[in-house]
Amino acid sequence: MKPPDDLFATTRWTLVRAAGKADGSALAELCSAYWIPVYSYVRRRSRSKEDAEDLTQGFFAQLLERGDIAGLRRENGKFRAFLLAAVKHHLANDHDRRRALKRGGGIEPFPLDWQEADSRFQLADESGLPPDACYDRSWATTLLARVLVSLAAEVADPRRFAGLRPYLTVDRDEISYAEAAAALGMEAGAVRVAVHRLRKRYRSLLREEVARTLADPAQVEEELSALMAAFG
Amino acid sequence: MTPESDDTGMAHPDFSSPLGGLSPADLLRQGAAEDTIPDGGRLAFDPPSLEELAKDFPHLEILGLIGQGGMGAVYRVRQRQLDRVVALKILPPALGESPSFADRFAREAKALAKLAHPGIVTLHEFGRSGSYYFILMEHVDGVNLRQLLQQGRISPREALAIVPQVCDALQFAHDHGIVHRDIKPENLLIDRRGRVKVADFGLAKLAATDADHPSGPAPADPLHTVAGQVMGTPQYMAPEQIDNPTEVDHRADIYALGVVLYQMLTGELPDQRLERPSRKVKIDVRLDEIVLQALEKNPELRFQQASAMKTRVEEAGVTPRRSKRIAALGRWGIPVQVLGLLLFLGGLAGMLRDSNDLPWRVAIRLETKAEPPPQLDDRLAAVTRQHGPHASLSRSGDSREWQVLVEHADEFTARAEIQRLEHALSEKFGDILQVKETATFPPTSFSRLFRITPGLVLAGALTGLAGALLGMGLPPANRGALAGKIGLIALVLSFLLPSALAISFPASNAWTFVTLMCLALGFGVAGSRTKEGRWALFGVWLRLFMWSASIVSTMPNLRTPPGSGHYPVQIVTR
Numbered sequence: 001m002k003p004p005d006d007l008f009a010t011t012r013w014t015l016v017r018a019a020g021k022a023d024g025s026a027l028a029e030l031c032s033a034y035w036i037p038v039y040s041y042v043r044r045r046s047r048s049k050e051d052a053e054d055l056t057q058g059f060f061a062q063l064l065e066r067g068d069i070a071g072l073r074r075e076n077g078k079f080r081a082f083l084l085a086a087v088k089h090h091l092a093n094d095h096d097r098r099r100a101l102k103r104g105g106g107i108e109p110f111p112l113d114w115q116e117a118d119s120r121f122q123l124a125d126e127s128g129l130p131p132d133a134c135y136d137r138s139w140a141t142t143l144l145a146r147v148l149v150s151l152a153a154e155v156a157d158p159r160r161f162a163g164l165r166p167y168l169t170v171d172r173d174e175i176s177y178a179e180a181a182a183a184l185g186m187e188a189g190a191v192r193v194a195v196h197r198l199r200k201r202y203r204s205l206l207r208e209e210v211a212r213t214l215a216d217p218a219q220v221e222e223e224l225s226a227l228m229a230a231f232g
Numbered sequence: 233m234t235p236e237s238d239d240t241g242m243a244h245p246d247f248s249s250p251l252g253g254l255s256p257a258d259l260l261r262q263g264a265a266e267d268t269i270p271d272g273g274r275l276a277f278d279p280p281s282l283e284e285l286a287k288d289f290p291h292l293e294i295l296g297l298i299g300q301g302g303m304g305a306v307y308r309v310r311q312r313q314l315d316r317v318v319a320l321k322i323l324p325p326a327l328g329e330s331p332s333f334a335d336r337f338a339r340e341a342k343a344l345a346k347l348a349h350p351g352i353v354t355l356h357e358f359g360r361s362g363s364y365y366f367i368l369m370e371h372v373d374g375v376n377l378r379q380l381l382q383q384g385r386i387s388p389r390e391a392l393a394i395v396p397q398v399c400d401a402l403q404f405a406h407d408h409g410i411v412h413r414d415i416k417p418e419n420l421l422i423d424r425r426g427r428v429k430v431a432d433f434g435l436a437k438l439a440a441t442d443a444d445h446p447s448g449p450a451p452a453d454p455l456h457t458v459a460g461q462v463m464g465t466p467q468y469m470a471p472e473q474i475d476n477p478t479e480v481d482h483r484a485d486i487y488a489l490g491v492v493l494y495q496m497l498t499g500e501l502p503d504q505r506l507e508r509p510s511r512k513v514k515i516d517v518r519l520d521e522i523v524l525q526a527l528e529k530n531p532e533l534r535f536q537q538a539s540a541m542k543t544r545v546e547e548a549g550v551t552p553r554r555s556k557r558i559a560a561l562g563r564w565g566i567p568v569q570v571l572g573l574l575l576f577l578g579g580l581a582g583m584l585r586d587s588n589d590l591p592w593r594v595a596i597r598l599e600t601k602a603e604p605p606p607q608l609d610d611r612l613a614a615v616t617r618q619h620g621p622h623a624s625l626s627r628s629g630d631s632r633e634w635q636v637l638v639e640h641a642d643e644f645t646a647r648a649e650i651q652r653l654e655h656a657l658s659e660k661f662g663d664i665l666q667v668k669e670t671a672t673f674p675p676t677s678f679s680r681l682f683r684i685t686p687g688l689v690l691a692g693a694l695t696g697l698a699g700a701l702l703g704m705g706l707p708p709a710n711r712g713a714l715a716g717k718i719g720l721i722a723l724v725l726s727f728l729l730p731s732a733l734a735i736s737f738p739a740s741n742a743w744t745f746v747t748l749m750c751l752a753l754g755f756g757v758a759g760s761r762t763k764e765g766r767w768a769l770f771g772v773w774l775r776l777f778m779w780s781a782s783i784v785s786t787m788p789n790l791r792t793p794p795g796s797g798h799y800p801v802q803i804v805t806r
Contacts, residue, residue: 162252202262206263217471224263227260
């Protein structure tokens with residue numbers, strides 16, 4: 001086992017799971033990163049915004065309190081699948097729900113920005129997807145947002161990042177560098193190199209982030225395909 | 233097409249706000265794309281032509297391009313002054329864009345220059361010439377392991393010749409605090425004499441350091457072999473190196489060498505679910521253990537030193553044939569023991585069988601009352617011959633006791649004859665001799681087969697013992713550990729039975745003994761892949777061997793006619 005001061009290692013879902021009973025801080029960190037997909041799922045299945053907020057908060061409070069991750073084995077070692085199964089179970093179990101509402105009512109496991117969550121939900125809700133697909137899309141969006149934030153943090157010049165960022169979604173052979181070159185005041189060749197580097201770094205960070213939610217880093221490609229399928 | 237005009241991003245506008253207007257689907261698709269990686273090399277580095285290069289290196293005669301890759305390009309060149317052929321490696325210019333690169337390059341190269349080892353490609357010179365950082369190094373006239381692998385699978389013997397040399401080189405470098413970080417077949421050069429030289433020491437680190445400074449200039453892409461995995465070659469990278477590329481120690485090299493060994497032995501890269509090489513190809517099972525230990529995910533469980541791996545590989549290399557033969561013979565362990573058991577039981581059955589082939593034997597023993605007269609033997613013999621057609625006469629060495637023995641298949645005939653003899657003898661010699669005792673030996677227990685049955689029993693026990701020893705050569709497994717233990721316990725108990733130590737079979741608790749032996753044998757066979765089971769079997773056969781040996785040793789006494797020990801002098805024989 002790696003020393004706990006290795007942040008990347010401690011947040012890895014692998015280690016959360018390896019502990020059998022979740023290591024509180026690692027689980028909390030993963031949950032705080034991916035609570036919005038849970039909220040959007042709950043929101044789709046509950047009557048009101050307030051209900052969804054209570055249920056989401058209760059769910060995380062209970063999950064973190066118990067640290068019960070026994071169900072993970074059934075979910076192929078994917079944190080995404082585990083969290084969805086757990087929240088489904090939570091919603092299905094009336095008794096648990098009420099108890100959690102009572103017990104978790106006063107506890108905030110981590111600060112949740114309901115405003116942002118609901119605005120994102122409102123945006124997402126328009127596509128009229130079933131809750132599961134909604135969850136997966138929200139998950140992918142959350143994950144990508146995290147990756148972009150990390151990526152932006154690595155580029156010293158925010159303007160440069162903003163100028164180069166759009167290239168992350170374009171096929172390589174469709175890229176034209178001229179406009180960005182003009183906008184950024186760089187030569188086309190320099191833009192080409194910069195874009196190439198950014199894309200590489202982006203892929204790297206994306207895989208890292210996906211790996212964090214998996215028990216086995218080898219499942220990264222599989223998980224990426226699964227996330228892409230959510231938009232299929 | 234420019235990204236601004238890309239309308240696929242508008243397909244799901246609802247999700248786009250946290251992503252700054254980018255389409256998550258496209259982000260994922262581009263992020264997952266692997267095929268764009270090779271363009272990194274093309275984009276950043278096009279090896280210069282020989283003429284171009286000649287301008288920057290006037291003191292070198294550029295002979296040809298040997299190879300190129302993400303780490304740069306290698307040329308075969310001649311140093312004009314020394315008239316020596318060396319290899320010139322030029323690093324991609326993109327690498328040098330980082331302002332700190334020159335310093336780090338110099339530092340790294342100095343460390344590498346200290347690595348003077350026959351198994352490591354020697355660094356002659358380094359520096360910057362024109363637009364290129366370059367390394368001038370020993371030229372190895374041969375092939376790299378990748379080329380060998382592509383030509384066909386390397387034999388296990390060749391693999392076992394290559395790996396220790398790499399271990400030596402790695403150990404040397406590790407002792408100098410240098411980790412290779414990118415051990416792979418391309419970097420293992422084999423010259424025409426079969427000597428292995430490790431190339432590109434430390435270059436991976438040189439590339440990696442750039443990536444550690446994300447705030448500085450962007451990472452040196454050409455050295456990134458795969459997106460998201462800073463340098464190194466993913467198939468050969470230890471898990472901890474993938475997770476945390478900058479924090480690896482020398483054990484990452486051991487892992488990579490494990491992958492190379494696996495590939496040499498099986499021709500394939502190890503899968504996620506690691507299959508033992510011996511399942512794929514016929515090799516010494518000890519190699520499995522070496523490969524699996526080198527490929528341990530946890531560095532703590534791997535060989536801690538390259539030298540340790542070398543030792544194990546060499547051990548496996550020295551005696552692969554013998555141990556293979558022993559392992560092959562080991563499969564005969566159980567059949568041989570079954571044969572032994574059949575022989576043993578056959579012998580035992582023959583020994584215990586009641587038989588009518590043996591005569592009834594009735595004896596009368598006489599002793600002198602007074603000083604025996606001369607020629608008493610002859611007179612006794614005459615009487616015996618006259619009255620006892622089935623009788624024999626013998627006497628003790630001191631001429632004080634005689635035995636008349638009648639042997640006949642029919643008990644009545646034998647008894648009648650001995651009565652006639654007794655009558656005749658007492659009539660004629662009543663004043664000299666008196667009857668000491670009479671004895672009857674029924675034809676029980678031992679058949680004529682008796683002569684060979686103890687041999688059979690002994691041969692059976694020996695065969696079983698040999699089988700048990702053969703079985704020890706098989707590689708152990710975990711299957712049947714409980715059975716093996718039960719067998720061993722039964723064996724120990726059988727030794728603890730006091731009367732079981734007695735030779736005679738109808739001991740009071742003989743059946744307990746027999747039961748324990750059967751238990752030890754049965755469970756020993758069930759657990760024959762474990763140490764305990766093997767020892768149980770070995771013990772059983774040893775015990776049976778001891779018993780049958782003692783039977784054979786007492787055989788001469790049992791085989792001779794009754795009382796002959798006491799009456800050694802034969803006067804009349806049948």
